Structure formats: structure tokens, C-alpha cells
Amino acid sequence: MLQINGLFKEYKTGEGVVTAIQDLNLTVQKGEFVCLVGPSGCGKSTLLNIVADLDTPSKGETIKEKKCGLMFQDPTLFPWLKVKDNVAFGLKMTGMDKEEINKKVDYYLDLVRLKEFKNAYPHELSGGMKQRIALIRMLIMEPEILLMDEPFGSLDAQTREDLYAILQNIWLKNKKTVLFVTHNVREAVCLGDRVVVMTARPGKIKKEFIITLPRPRELSDMEVIKMSNIIKEELRNEIQQVIKETEHYEKKII
């Protein structure tokens, strides 16, 4: 379980204090897949960084059971390491036995069908391949909580669908707790048990929607499209910004 209580985050900048997050409360149940939607600059990345202990809140607290895995907005693979060593990085830090690490790395590379590229360097991979490696670099640590920051933001429709399928399969298999950030309501409906909408800066939670559609879902499922239209309709007057962005985004990915 992941609990965020009364979270504030302020940044001191040249022009004064910027409030990125204002009084944010959110609970993600164990094994729940929560999607966080919000306009650009509302503090989504900031929130994930705080939850992952990479940044400190100005006020408030986060309570979680175990270490988190975080997938960044960009792949941020280490360019000086081969693909297999990128994937193995976290396990090496734990001092695990080499044989065992190799076995796991092979298993996860197989999962995203990139075994032939284990000896390649990151710059030899396409954008989608890099994201797949970033995904398993996080998963191989077997974290209880997955934090994902628009991981598929820059990918084409085909690659996205592929990754949605992989992600849902993994999640259905071992029911991790997931907090998934996106710009896009439809993506959120496709993946989440619950869609949480944030307001523009300073970010706080505006509305929540429970999604009960059967899994695995696809972006092009009628039900998914219907549900995301309902949500957008409900939000229309309240958060113009999110709607505008998400529509722009959908044009790009369809």
C-alpha cells in the first residue's frame, strides 16, 4: 500500500516561491493500478520523485511498505553499459550471485523479446526498445510499488499497444501496486483500476473515477473509448487544460 498525506512541495526560484504541489492526499491499495492524469507542469513528476525518496516534500508525508521502482519520463539507460548490464545494474548493487543475475537478466530480456540485443549498447536501440529495457530494468528488482512517469509518452501507437499488453500481463500475474502518470485519459482508462485527475499547478487531486472494465484492455476497445469520453465530458468544464492536452495527444498516437 502507498499512502500520501497532506503533501506540499515548494520550489524557491529566482522569481520567488513556486508551489508545485498543494495539499495532495492519495492512497493506492496493495495491488491496485492507479493512473494519475494532469496537465503539463502540475507536479506529477515531482510527486513521483518524492514518493521514490529522490526529493523531499516541503510538508506532509508518504507512507509505503517497501522500496519503489521508478521508470522515468525518458529511458535514462546508462550509455556506457551494454543492454544486459543496464538490466543487471540494480541486482549487482544488491551483491547477488553472478550466475543468478545472468539467469534473471535473460528471463526479463525474453519477456520483452529483446534477447538478441543483450550485448548491444543503448544507442543502438530504437526509442521503443529503450523503453522496454527501462521497464525490465525496474521490474527485475521486483519492487512492491511501481512508479511510472509517462513511460510511453514518446512512442508510436503500435509500440504503445505492445507495451500496454506486456505491462498488463505482468501486472495481472503478480499484482504489483502501480502509480502510473500520463497526460492521456484514454491511456489511463486502458490501464488503470482507478483514474485520478489532478488540477493545473499547484497540483492537487480534482476527481477520481473507478474503472471496472474487464482486462486485458486495449486502447482501441469500444468500452475504453466510451469510458474515456464520459470522463472527458465530466471534466470538460472543470479542467479545460487536461482535455486540450489529452486531445492533442490522442491525435498524435492514433
Added chain:
Amino acid sequence: MKRKLFDFLNFFILFTVLTAVWWFLYLLKIWPSWVLPSPWSVFAKIFSGLADFSLVSGMFISLGRVIFGFSLSFIFGTLIGFLISKNIWLKTYFKPLILGLQTLPSICWLPLALLWFGLNEKAIIFVVIMGTVLSVTISVESAIANISSNYIKAGLILGANKINLYKYIIFPAILPSYINAARQGWSFAWRSLMSGEMLFITVGLGQLLMFGRELNDMSQVMAVMIVIIIVGAFFDQAIFAGIEKRIRLKWGLTNR
């Protein structure tokens, strides 16, 4: 292999053309030969210098000094660079001082070195170090400051502790800039050494250059200058450029 041959041919053509132009200017007799000697007399000087070992021993003595001074500078420059990047106090007060000192031409340290150490080897090495260490320090510090914070974050989230962060993230991340810092440091060290060697009696290339001047022997002056350039450039190209290129290829920063 083909590429190497091609590079060599290019170099050979360039060399031939430059020599031809030089010879042509010489033949025009615009300047007397003690201002512009013929290329052949200069090449002859190089060969005779190599044959009687005066150039060879000068070269080895200078190389010994530069390698020693450069290695010390590189080690200390790296250490100071890392320290400054870690400590906010050093960063605010010490870094501006270093940047200021770096504007001082290294030869300006010579009077101080002579008073401190006397007319000896230590003074020369001191000048080389002062000419090199600050440039290495500054490059290392700025390389660390410019690491993408995402690499650090990725390292932390994957469970790297402080030591591992330096070993597996920070050090590899600055490696391309670090090699470049070494390369730059090398050229600073070589230049500082030459200016240092010219000013007092020290067997070495700088000294041979100065002898040429005292004997009014322009061929000797140009011969030694050419050797200085070749030695400096050889190390820059053969060692540093090679390593740099390998790393850039591996990282995908260049294509060829």
C-alpha cells in the same frame, strides 16, 4: 586499415605541399637564409641531431619531465576537482580562485619556483604542474557538475550507495570529458615545460631551442621547433585521441 592508409596519404600530401611552399619561398630569396633557412638544411639538422643523440637525449629528458609533471597534475587535478564538486564551501570560495589563477600564464610561476626550489629540476616540474593542474581541476569539476541528474537518480533508485554511485555512475558518466581534460592537460603541460626549459640551463628540447638562438642558427631553431610539435602532437593523437574516439564510438556520440 583502408582508413589508416588514407589518413597517412593525406598527411603525406599535406607535408609535401607545405615543404614545397616553404622551399619555393626560400628560392625566391625574399628573406636572407638566416631568417628563412631552406627546408633541407632544417631536415639535415634534425637528422644530425638524431645521429649525434643531442636531439634524442633532449627529447627523452623533456618527455620524462612532462610525463612526471603531467601525471602528478592529473592525479591532483582529479582529486581537487572531485573535492570541489562535493563541497559547497569549496565551490563558492575556492573555485573562483582557481579560475583566476588559471588565467596566469604558467611561465609566471617560474620566478617564484626559482626562489622556492633553486635552479633545479624541482622548479621546472613545479612550473609544469602549475600550468596543468588547474586546467584538469576545472574540467573535472565542470564535468561532474554537468552530469545529467537523471543518471544519478536512476542509480539511486536502483540501489547504488555512495561509493557505487561514484564508481559505476559518476565516473563513467564523466569519462568522455575526463579524457578530454587529460588531452588538454597534456598540451598545457608540454607548453609549460617548453617555456620553463628555455629560461635556464636544463638539458632538454627547450634548452636546445635556446642554444639555436644563441648561435644565431635558424636551422637549429626550426629543427627543434618541429621536433617539439611532432612530439606534442604524437602523444595527443596516438594516445588521447585514440582513447577518446573509442569511447565516443561505444557511447554512440560519433558514427565512424
